[in-house]
Amino acid sequence: xxxxxxxxxxxxxxxxxxxxxxxxxxxxxxxxxxxxxxxxxxxxxxxxxxxxxxxxxxxxxxxxxxxxxxxxxxxxxxxxxxxxxxxxxxxxxxxxxxxxxxxxxxxxxxxxxxxxxxxxxxxxxxxxxxxxxxxxxxxxxxxxxxxxxxxxxxxxxxxxxxxxxxxxxxxxxxxxxxxxxxxxxxxxxxxxxxxxxxxxxxxxxxxxxxxxxxxxxxxxxxxxxxxxxxxxxxxxxxxxxxxxxxxxxx
Amino acid sequence: xxxxxxxxxxxxxxxxxxxxxxxxxxxxxxxxxxxxxxxxxxxxxxxxxxxxxxxxxxxxxxxxxxxxxxxxxxxxxxxxxxxxxxxxxxxxxxxxxxxxxxxxxxxxxxxxxxxxxxxxxxxxxxxxxxxxxxxxxxxxxxxxxxxxxxxxxxxxxxxxxxxxxxxxxxxxxxxxxxxxxxxxxxxxxxxxxxxxxxxxxxxxxxxxxxxxxxxxxxxxxxxxxxxxxxxxxxxxxxxxxxxxxxxxxxxxxxxxxxxxxxxxxxxxxxxxxxxxxxxxxxxxxxxxxxxxxxxxxxxxxxxxxxxxxxxxxxxxxxxxxxxxxxxxxxxxxxxxxxxxxxxxxxxxxxxxxxxxxxxxxxxxxxxxxxxxxxxxxxxxxxxxxxxxxxxxxxxxxxxxxxxxxxxxxxxxxxxxxxxxxxxxxxxxxxxxxxxxxxxxxxxxxxxxxxxxxxxxxxxxxxxxxxxxxxxxxxxxxxxxxxxxxxxxxxxxxxxxxxxxxxxxxxxxxxxxxxxxxxxxxxxxxxxxxxxxxxxxxxxxxxxxxxxxxxxxxxxxxxxxxxxxxxxxxxxxxxxxxxxxxxxxxxxxxxxxxxxxxxxxxxxxxxxxxxxxxxxxxxxxxxxxxxxxxxxxxxxxxxxxxxxxxxxxxxxxxxxxxxxxxxxxxx
Numbered sequence: 077x078x079x080x081x082x083x084x085x086x087x088x089x090x091x092x093x094x095x096x097x098x099x100x101x102x103x104x105x106x107x108x109x110x111x112x113x114x115x116x117x118x119x120x121x122x123x124x125x126x127x128x129x130x131x132x133x134x135x136x137x138x139x140x141x142x143x144x145x146x147x148x149x150x151x152x153x154x155x156x157x158x159x160x161x162x163x164x165x166x167x168x169x170x171x172x173x174x175x176x177x178x179x180x181x182x183x184x185x186x187x188x189x190x191x192x193x194x195x196x197x198x199x200x201x202x203x204x205x206x207x208x209x210x211x212x213x214x215x216x217x218x219x220x221x222x223x224x225x226x227x228x229x230x231x232x233x234x235x236x237x238x239x240x241x242x243x244x245x246x247x248x249x250x251x252x253x254x255x256x257x258x259x260x261x262x263x264x265x266x267x268x269x270x271x272x273x274x275x276x277x278x279x280x281x282x283x284x285x286x287x288x289x290x291x292x293x294x295x296x297x298x299x300x301x302x303x304x305x306x307x308x309x310x311x312x313x314x315x316x317x318x319x320x321x322x323x324x325x326x
Numbered sequence: 327x328x329x330x331x332x333x334x335x336x337x338x339x340x341x342x343x344x345x346x347x348x349x350x351x352x353x354x355x356x357x358x359x360x361x362x363x364x365x366x367x368x369x370x371x372x373x374x375x376x377x378x379x380x381x382x383x384x385x386x387x388x389x390x391x392x393x394x395x396x397x398x399x400x401x402x403x404x405x406x407x408x409x410x411x412x413x414x415x416x417x418x419x420x421x422x423x424x425x426x427x428x429x430x431x432x433x434x435x436x437x438x439x440x441x442x443x444x445x446x447x448x449x450x451x452x453x454x455x456x457x458x459x460x461x462x463x464x465x466x467x468x469x470x471x472x473x474x475x476x477x478x479x480x481x482x483x484x485x486x487x488x489x490x491x492x493x494x495x496x497x498x499x500x501x502x503x504x505x506x507x508x509x510x511x512x513x514x515x516x517x518x519x520x521x522x523x524x525x526x527x528x529x530x531x532x533x534x535x536x537x538x539x540x541x542x543x544x545x546x547x548x549x550x551x552x553x554x555x556x557x558x559x560x561x562x563x564x565x566x567x568x569x570x571x572x573x574x575x576x577x578x579x580x581x582x583x584x585x586x587x588x589x590x591x592x593x594x595x596x597x598x599x600x601x602x603x604x605x606x607x608x609x610x611x612x613x614x615x616x617x618x619x620x621x622x623x624x625x626x627x628x629x630x631x632x633x634x635x636x637x638x639x640x641x642x643x644x645x646x647x648x649x650x651x652x653x654x655x656x657x658x659x660x661x662x663x664x665x666x667x668x669x670x671x672x673x674x675x676x677x678x679x680x681x682x683x684x685x686x687x688x689x690x691x692x693x694x695x696x697x698x699x700x701x702x703x704x705x706x707x708x709x710x711x712x713x714x715x716x717x718x719x720x721x722x723x724x725x726x727x728x729x730x731x732x733x734x735x736x737x738x739x740x741x742x743x744x745x746x747x748x749x750x751x752x753x754x755x756x757x758x759x760x761x762x763x764x765x766x767x768x769x770x771x772x773x774x775x776x777x778x779x780x781x782x783x784x785x786x787x788x789x790x791x792x793x794x795x796x797x798x799x800x801x802x803x804x805x806x807x808x809x810x811x812x813x814x815x816x817x818x819x820x821x822x823x824x825x826x827x828x829x830x831x832x833x834x835x836x837x838x839x840x841x842x843x844x845x846x847x848x849x850x851x852x853x854x855x856x857x858x859x860x861x862x863x864x865x866x867x868x869x870x871x872x873x874x875x876x877x878x879x880x881x882x883x884x885x886x887x888x889x890x891x892x893x894x895x896x897x898x899x900x901x902x903x904x905x906x907x908x909x910x911x912x913x914x915x916x917x918x919x920x921x922x923x924x925x926x927x928x929x930x931x932x933x934x935x936x937x938x939x940x941x942x943x944x945x946x947x948x949x950x951x952x953x954x955x956x957x958x959x960x961x962x963x964x965x966x967x968x969x970x971x972x973x974x975x976x977x978x979x980x981x982x983x984x985x986x987x988x989x990x991x992x
Contacts, residue, residue: 111602129904141392205456
């Protein structure tokens with residue numbers, strides 16, 4: 077395949093960025109999108125130019141490190157797919173492909189296509205955990221049965237990979253799908269109940285502090301989420317939040 | 327130097343309890359004055375960081391990714407073993423211990439493995455308490471499945487994303503401590519040198535991967551939890567950034583490197599498709615619970631399949647060779663990984679491979695879909711359901727179990743594995759070898775510890791499925807936090823370690839010199855060019871089958887590639903910025919040294935054991951043939967300069983509780 081790539085280049089967080097054009101040829105349709113980027117970088121290095129910086133690691137769709145806005149869509153045209161799992165067979169010979177970083181005030185560009193997602197870590201640190209110390213003496217794992225349905229729903233929520241496609245795609249730059257996934261995971265499990273109120277209040281507070289916008293039920297995040305995290309979890313988080321703030325005892 | 331494994335005396339079942347009761351501990355008030363550096367935030371490093379911080383130590387944790395949650399443990403799919411015996415199928419700590427030692431082809435340290443089996447039960451309790459959503463049955467209790475090399479169901483799982491869920495559990499435990507200020511997290515930082523003061527590990531030099539800044543960090547102890555070195559093969563199932571650098575730096579500073587040649591080549595990976603390929607993708611071994619592995623019985627059929635003139639579904643049952651079921655009737659498709667991988671290679675080498683490269687075998691779910699479909703129909707009370715209905719119901723059950731794996735396969739190969747058998751081929755997946763550690767998980771450098779895949783201790787020459795997660799969390803949650811106290815108890819009066827010493831200064835200078843040198847070469851070939859070249863040599867001559875001639879050649883060739891690298895590598899950009907090529911170059915430079923030691927180790931071990939198959943040492947049926955008389959030891963290599971001139975130290979392996987036998991899965 078021969079392609080025209082339009083890639084966002086930006087030297088560092090302070091520099092002004094711009095789109096550069098790179099023609100590229102002989103790309104196998106079996107190669108992944110990032111393998112295509114590898115070929116581009118090899119070529120740029122050979123030509124004495126700076127390669128394009130982009131985040132990636134596991135290249136099997138689970139680490140959540142890759143993050144490209146491709147032709148105006150987070151992780152490109154395929155649904156339920158991260159950029160690293162996107163294959164060139166999803167494109168046509170001769171296509172022009174625009175490649176940009178995630179765009180959000182709360183996810184500043186570090187270089188080229190690399191963005192700073194540390195806000196996500198800080199939201200998790202605000203309450204995305206169950207306060208249990210490591211010990212060999214927690215109660216037996218089967219002591220509290222959990223209905224299969226609840227366990228499955230908790231799992232579905234926990235499948236979030238923290239890639240931030242939801243933020244990138246949201247017109248409000250809202251991180252609510254991400255936050256709701258964690259809040260919901262614990263809300264389905266008896267272990268999460270004890271700290272439920274503080275958790276949701278603190279995580280939402282941190283989310284607001286980081287400058288993420290609010291949810292206006294567009295649903296784009298659910299569509300673009302590579303793990304198919306459901307919008308229902310946002311409703312669930314809102315319920316948890318109302319419950320916590322209306323009848324908060326402290 | 328004499329290797330002292332420090333294994334406690336007494337009966338194997340009492341060793342760990344006795345050890346915990348007798349080692350020194352650090353009091354709560356003193357823990358506040360002690361700093362520990364942890365490099366790597368996967369299951370081992372993440373769980374260790376959290377546990378140490380909970381205990382009161384000040385932890386500094388480092389990862390090269392943008393968040394600790396992205397460490398490659400996240401990609402583990404299948405599950406985690408624990409001797410819970412919830413299925414009442416006769417499992418026990420002893421049985422898990424026995425299976426692991428046997429699976430490792432009797433090349434692991436017995437006492438460590440027993441301890442691993444012992445604490446395995448606590449891991450599941452701990453993770454459930456943390457909110458890890460394991461799979462459950464309809465009664466609300468935890469579900470289990472079976473894995474290769476064992477005859478019981480002891481594997482706990484969270485669909486095909488067990489590693490992800492366990493890592494997020496450890497990550498959440500870390501987050502709690504980060505919020506409390508007990509863990510200081512350094513994301514996008516890479517350890518590039520170890521600092522020793524008076525012979526003890528007292529800190530590291532790291533590079534800030536965003537700014538390029540070289541930083542000094544001191545501590546009373548350093549824990550390396552940076553994972554395995556499978557990427558020495560270039561193509562592996564590891565993450566692109568997985569590397570040996572932290573392990574190699576401590577090796578160069580005096581930590582012995584054990585059994586580097588013990589590599590696991592995983593049998594169920596998506597076959598490679600072409601030269602552009604950057605990595606290989608694993609399909610969980612759990613698929614072998616329900617998938618049947620076969621190739622065509624007739625070479626002509628295989629040829630037609632390769633030319634895409636014949637479809638696998640058109641090959642009749644009697645014309646298929648379910649070679650694992652044929653060769654190993656007792657374990658069938660669930661033989662250990664090394665056995666399954668070699669059997670696949672044997673069939674493909676003999677000309678029965680099924681994709682265009684000739685390097686693939688089928689993994690077929692048709693039988694399982696039919697079986698599950700019938701079962702489900704019965705449960706639903708359907709009388710005489712149509713074949714169509716049975717398949718539909720069966721596919722739903724299979725999807726429930728392996729849905730994400732099937733989806734992943736379809737994305738890569740663009741074929742529907744519900745309708746046509748998957749194609750699989752072995753790929754480098756895990757390294758059993760690693761930094762030598764004693765029973766306390768301390769390396770040969772005082773105060774420097776190594777945990778998880780980065781160390782060598784528990785899996786011998788072959789790791790059983792679902793045991794990596796178990797070991798990572800065992801080391802981090804339940805072993806290191808105790809054993810490290812024994813060493814640190816001598817440090818309660820030391821006070822903060824200064825980074826202004828000559829040792830820190832020298833280490834920093836050394837790092838800067840190396841970086842400058844690499845950047846000043848300005849040669850003609852990219853970093854990947856060298857990495858790929860190294861990988862080809864490793865796969866060809868130190869891969870699934872090895873022999874003397876090939877290994878001699880590999881050592882020479884790796885030396886040549888290394889020489890060329892240091893005169894002809896081309897790295898754009900500068901030191902003081904985000905420079906991904908420079909990061910890669912540093913890692914590849916270390917792989918180019920490790921690869922040579924790896925080949926040397928494989929050369930010296932003239933027996934076959936587990937994942938290490940020497941063509942010169944096999945049974946008449948082509949199985950790995952051990953030589954216990956001459957090789958019942960761990961090879962621990964001491965660095966003195968050229969990797970292949972390293973000095974060999976032997977830790978004799980003693981088996982008091984398990985009889986040494988030739989492994990048989992027939």
